[in-house]
Amino acid sequence: MGVLAAERIKLTSTKSPWWCSAVVVVLAIGLSALFSLVVKAAGDNPAEGTPMLDISTATAGITGFGVMVLTIMATLTVTSEYRFGVIRTTFQAVPNRTKVLLTKTALVGVYGAVLTMVLAFLAIGVAKLIGNGAPGVDLALDGQWRAIYGIPIYAFLYIAFAIGIGTLVRQSAAAISIVVLWSLLVEPLLSAFGSFGRNVGPFLPFQNASHFLSLSESSGNWHWGPWGSLIYFTAFVAIVFGAALFAVNQRDA
Numbered sequence: 001m002g003v004l005a006a007e008r009i010k011l012t013s014t015k016s017p018w019w020c021s022a023v024v025v026v027l028a029i030g031l032s033a034l035f036s037l038v039v040k041a042a043g044d045n046p047a048e049g050t051p052m053l054d055i056s057t058a059t060a061g062i063t064g065f066g067v068m069v070l071t072i073m074a075t076l077t078v079t080s081e082y083r084f085g086v087i088r089t090t091f092q093a094v095p096n097r098t099k100v101l102l103t104k105t106a107l108v109g110v111y112g113a114v115l116t117m118v119l120a121f122l123a124i125g126v127a128k129l130i131g132n133g134a135p136g137v138d139l140a141l142d143g144q145w146r147a148i149y150g151i152p153i154y155a156f157l158y159i160a161f162a163i164g165i166g167t168l169v170r171q172s173a174a175a176i177s178i179v180v181l182w183s184l185l186v187e188p189l190l191s192a193f194g195s196f197g198r199n200v201g202p203f204l205p206f207q208n209a210s211h212f213l214s215l216s217e218s219s220g221n222w223h224w225g226p227w228g229s230l231i232y233f234t235a236f237v238a239i240v241f242g243a244a245l246f247a248v249n250q251r252d253a
Helices: 002-012 015-044 060-084 086-092 095-133 147-171 174-190 194-203 205-213 224-249
Strands: none
Touching: 002 060, 002 086, 002 095, 002 194, 015 060, 015 095, 015 174, 060 086, 060 095, 060 147, 086 095, 095 224, 147 174, 147 205, 147 224, 174 194, 174 205, 194 205, 205 224
16 A cells, blocks of 8 residues: 555646646547537538548547557556666665556556546537437447447556567667557557468457447457457557566666
């Protein structure tokens, strides 16, 4: 409990978590409202085509950008301690480094999961308020629950991955680059190379995370279903985090 209290104080006494959380809220609500307005405007002009507004679209601000902001915050919770030397004091107070890293991950991960879950329902509420009655709107929860409860699961795992990378790299710029570019640039580029991309895509971790969150039929040579993709992504995160636990106990602070 002492380790948990210390990590909570470090998390809430700095400005970056508050700013990051505010950005996530703005992205979640703002993009949901924007997408709903677009669909409603398109419904007034059916000749131009009617885009769809479902649960995945209404929460795209969270899964597409909000979770990524939280992972940047999670990375900084580790790399900032290394940068300012706070990690040495932490390890002197708590020699069990594994306990420190697990507690930090649990605290930040649960916070991210709860925040994204609440924002998911708020985003859906905003979408219903603005786009209710417009053509192409399907915000019924029946049959779309995975797109909702999958968000906090994805957020928690992505945060654990970010903390693992931050522990391994120890430098903010490098760690954030890996965390952000891996999912935004590296995997989409690999998936874009024709037959090679179709064959390698099912084995890319964040492509599997997207497969789990998606309710539509995904293209690609998938060897398992959405739940298999979740297991695959979880195993990938566990390997990275396990490497971080090994490294933090072997290297000097």
